[in-house]
Amino acid sequence: MEVTRRQVLGGLAGGAAVAGLSACGTSASVGGRPIPVAVDPALSSSVASRPNLVVILSDDHRADHLGATGSVPFLQTPALDSLARQGLTFDHAYCTTALCSPSRASFITGQYANRHGVTNNISAWRAETVSVFEGLAAAGYRNAYIGKWHMPGALPDLRGVERFVTFTVEEGQGVYVDCPLIIDGVETARPGTYISTDLTDFALEWLATQDPAQPFCLFLAHKAVHHEFEPPPDLRGTYDDVPLDELPDEYFTYQTLIDRNVWEGTAGRLETAYRRYCETLLGLDREIGRLVDALDASGAGANTAVFYTSDNGYSWGEHVLTGKRWAYDDNIRLPFIVRWPDGIPDPGATRPQPILNIDVAPTLLELAGAPIPSSVQGASLVPLLEDDEAAWREEIFYEYFADFPYNIPPSQAIRTDAQLYVEYERGLPPELYDLATDPRQLRNVAEDPAYAEVRSDLALRLADLRARYA
Amino acid sequence: MSVTEASAGARTRHLLYLAAPAIVSVTTYLVLDLVLAARAGQPEAFWSVEGYRLTMNLAVLLRMGPLFFSGILVWPAMRARGAPWWGCALGILATPLAFAVVSGIRAAAFFPPLEAAYYATNPVVVGALGAQVATAGIGALVWRWHRAGWRSPPRGWWSWGAVIAIVAGLLTTFVAVQWDGGQHLFYPWILVYRSLFAG
Missing domain, CATH: 3.30.1120.10 (Arylsulfatase, C-terminal domain)
Incomplete structure (x- = not known):
């Protein structure tokens, strides 16, 4: 991210002079403002019958780390398991680039990195890039982007959302505890908060303001379970004593210190980092459960399509790697669950078709009744939601671009x-x-x-x- | 053999004698690095998975000795052999610099030459240089104390230069690789990279 602490502080000084200081934070011109998009009457005439959309995007959550898969005997993800039981699991979901920024941009544009231009953690998000929120807003949806943006370049003002809550600290990675947020363009201190809980609180607060007659799209992008793998305090140590038999033969404790892994932020004992990763995931699962429970309690759950996925996978020792970026399954496979009680005919089923992160944006647009721009390279998943034998692609294309200093x-x-x-x-x-x-x-x-x-x-x-x- | 050749040979032998501690440090690092490069990911090449992991972990941890901490021995050992202070300084920096060269060569497989050269200035190299300076400071103090006699008062062996080296070296290492996992140097290093190579 090119928004540096100095820029933020400089902006704070100017903002404070103009607007004064609020009790919980300060105003500053740091980008991150929601920009309204005009509703297209032709598209929005039937919007009331459309489903609500919730996309929960986690970070570095590898596909086999779901309690229901049984791949990790001790791991508990009851909320995600429940989502899977009530919805569809795509067990061959992949990202087109196994790296945070490109994959995030692919989710919200439906494009490969070579097209949207965020090819690594250095190349900037282009201001003119059209995100899915513009089409959804034109179709009459109320939209919110809450959570990790983490795309290089200055934090943009986001067209098509009415709520934009994100963070830019640590190059946009955020921090787990006391993470300052940029709330609709205003940097705000958040003392005493844990990031997964804080973001969920913002999501719930926004959902509570929704009008049942108008559908919404909530895009909730968590920092968890990215390093530094900081679980909520009450869950830290939960997995301290479990055996880690699922780690591969080729891993070793201090592989985190060898050249190929040294920039992954996991320096130290791999086992310790891995236990914290799983505990952080446990904490994330709890927040997902809280969100879905609130949706159901509000009566909106049945006609809300909830998508859960991650930006990419993560290697925990496979190929002596700690991290992502490679084309191996550990890195490119995603957990992918869709729950939509009113729209999925066979809840609990699994779809074997290879789907991609770039399929999410066209899916949201089709569900909203909005046109899918020709620039979108993904395919709508709607046929697969309804029919497990729908015609589909048979192979996927993966691309990775140089990302200094990673030796890949x-x-x-x-x-x-x-x-x-x-x-x-x-x-x-x-x-x-x-x-x-x-x-x-x-x-x-x-x-x-x-x-x-x-x-x-x-x-x-x-x-x-x-x-x-x- | 001419007198000139004999003299050159003697001078080379003398330089090798002076530099031997640094050469041992660099060689140890390189051997351990080669072991890691050749065997990481190959548990089948060992008598057991446990044996593989033990060997790899030992190689990683032992590699940190010459890379970060050998200054504590190299400095006093070279001084004891008669090396000048600047020769000792070169000696303690030799292993981190070898690490930088190896890193740069590896990076050259993935990045253009100038970017690979920049890679060799990475925070781990900086941290290793700082650690070497700090440990050399400790080694120098201990060596001076030993020479002065263990019972001699500090004014006979104390060196503010060594103390400054310890403090400066520790601070450098802390910032480069310890403080929040080294990200406070990592991100500026990346920003410089972007300004140099990525527009």
């Missing part, structure tokens, strides 16, 4: 249900994994003559995807 080369990949094939721009040879025999993607068979034909075919298909999407 730019790459592009194709993942099918049978193989993962990765081409690096420099520094590393191509990788091919046979997912039937090697689901953890540990044995690169790109140079194995037995896979020559498969590799050749995948290289061609990757080139085709590149031509279409990059």
Whole structure:
């Protein structure tokens, strides 16, 4: 983020001179203001019958870390498990770039990073980029963006929302405790708060102001469970004594200190960081439960489509990695649950189709009855919500761009249900994994003559995807 | 062998003798680094997973010795061998600088040469340099005390220069890699990168 502490402080000084200081904070021109968008009468005529939309986006939550999956025996996520029981689970959901900023931009634009331009944690969000909120607002939705923005460049004023609550500290990463927020463009101190709870409180406060006759879209982007993995105080230590048998053979305690992991913010004992990660997730789950319970108590739950997902996955020792960015499943797979009691015919079911983060924006637009702009590259999930055999893509395209100082080369990949094939721009040879025999993607068979034909075919298909999407 | 050649050989041997502690530190770091690079991620190459993890953890932790802390031995050892103070300074900085070079070479596989060179100035390198200066200060004080005799009063061996090195080195290391995980230097370092290379 280019909004530095100095800029914030400078803005504070100017803002204070003009507007004075409020009891809980200060005003400043730091961006982050909601910008109204005119309602299109043609689109909004039938809006009252449309569902409410809630997107809960967590950070670095890997797909198999849901209690219901059983992958992590001790992990409890009762609220997310309940969402899954009452809704659909997409167990092959992926991000198009396994990195916070590009993936976040993809969620709200429906575009690959090469199109929306936030290719890493350095390249800025363009002021002219059209987000999903503009289309939703034009269709008559009331929208709020609450939580982590974390896209490079100055914090923008956001068109199409009426509430914009976010943070810019620590380069937009925020902090778990006492995180100062920018509330509709005003920086505000938040002493005594825990970030997941504070953001949920803002969401609940905003939901309480909604008119039942007009649908809303709440986009709630949590900092959790990103490092520094700080659980709520009452949950810290919950998993101190559980065995960590699910960690892979190749991990070791101090792998966090080797070159490939040193910038991931996890320096120290991996096991300790991992326990805190799981406890932070436990705290996040509690807040999600609070939000969904409030929705149900208000009577809005039945006709509210609640989406839960994450920006990317996370490696906890796989490939001796601690972090994300790579094309491996641990990094690109997302937890993805949709609960919509009035709209999903087979609650509790699982959808096997490969879906992407860029599919969320067109889905929201279709549910809202808004047109999907031609710039959107994702596909609406609405057919899959209604029919588990709807026609769908069979492969996904993944891209990663250089992001200094992380020693990971730019790459592009194709993942099918049978193989993962990765081409690096420099520094590393191509990788091919046979997912039937090697689901953890540990044995690169790109140079194995037995896979020559498969590799050749995948290289061609990757080139085709590149031509279409990059 | 001419007199000139013999003289040059003697001078080289003398320089190696003086620099031997630093050479040992650099070599230890490089060997441990190679072990990590060659074996990380290969538990099947060991007698057991536990053996793999023990070996890797030891390699990581032992690697920190020459990288961060060898100044405590290198400085007094080189001084004891007759090296001038500036030679000792080069000696204690040699391992972090080797680390910087190795980091830069690795980064060159992923980034253009100038960016890779900038990578070599990363906060871990800065932290290692600070730690080496601090530990060298401790080593210098202990060495001076030892030379003066353990029972001698501080005025005989105390060195404000060494104390300043300890304080400055610890502060540098704290800011570079300890304080909030080093992010207070990391983010400025990234900002400089952006201004230099990313417009």
